[in-house]
Amino acid sequence: MRPLKLAVAEPSLVLRKGVVTVLERLSSQAVEIVEVEEPSLLVVQLRRHTPDLLIVNPATPGLPSPERLREEAHCPEMKCAALQMTMLDDTVLRAYDGVISIYDSAEQIGAKIAALTASDNVRDMRREPLSPREREIVVCIVKGMTNKQIADCLCISTHTVITHRRNIAAKLQIHSAAGLTIYAIVNRLVELSEIEPAYGGDR
């Protein structure tokens, strides 16, 4: 499972560590937090880590707009939240995807972060069960069939197979054929004897 990647950009050690501590405590899922102390290194750091969400003090001198940050850091998907510490003009805050105040409670911050990162539909899919079609495809994968073979067998396009595989990985958080084999056996989709000859051929 890919952890949620957050970046916290704030030069003050006390404030930055405070935000990071709150974030670490409230995480219900694995989070990876990148701390950016030096505003001049923000773009470089974002480019290197490509976080899902950036939390930044909007009053930082010389800070580019969220729009330009996304562009310069090559992170078109990144959400930007303003870390508000003082009264700020609405026009400044409107450029951000969300506003986190230093007076927010942990629950408020948690809810805001969940809302900001929820549009990432990969994470939303995790609770959905596999569709019958997806179960069929899991069986094919653990039997060691290639995408082309699966497509021919089920009379669908390879492109569709790839989409199904992506959705399966997102729902189960299992990315390898060996992992899917365990899943398939637990859920009685296959027996080892059926896949024995092909086992290991896929990876």
Place this chain on the structure above:
Amino acid sequence: MYRIGKYGADDRMCDLVCAHSSVLLVMSRFGIALGFGERTIGETCREAHVDADTFLAVVNLPIAGERAADPSCVSVAALTDYLHRSHGYFLDFRLPAIRAKLADAVAGGGDLSVAILRFFDEYVSEVHKHMANEEARLFPYVRALLEGRRPTEYSIDEFSRQHDRIEAKLTELKNILIKYYPAGRTNELNGVLFDIFLCEEDLASHNEVENRIYVPAIRRLERGGAR
């Protein structure tokens, strides 16, 4: 004694270990034994013939963060030796120990035990490949740099580009066991799971040392810096 921030050579070794149990693993990979009494980190390292600055850089990384590790003060030779020993530790001790416990915990599970152990074995062979690549390409390259040569067929940038998270697949195994393993004898399995959690963290921090201390130190070496 409670302290804030990074440790120095004059702090007592026992304070460091008592406050941060993960240091135990780092110590054994540096070849530092227990029984250091009241001696400081500097003294203990000297007695064990370990470069104290390098040891401190490694233990301070998870405690005080990236900025605590100054690549200019680590000994590349000592760190290479440490990473090499770490590889041996994971491949010859840690992962086989987990496999033995895992085999025990899932024994009698028929197809499922076979599939789980195969997953684990596949994972271990990936770790082997990952570490063997470092042993075969990265370390000889670094040794050449230390001897003052500058081989052109490899660079730390190339290593850095290809360096993936080796603990990712272990995370996947952990998730599969937690979510899908049918209930049964849970003491054994939970025990193994706990070991996997620790090993996952340990592998991740091993990777962190490589990415945050080793790579910058080698970059410095490539540019012609000392040590």
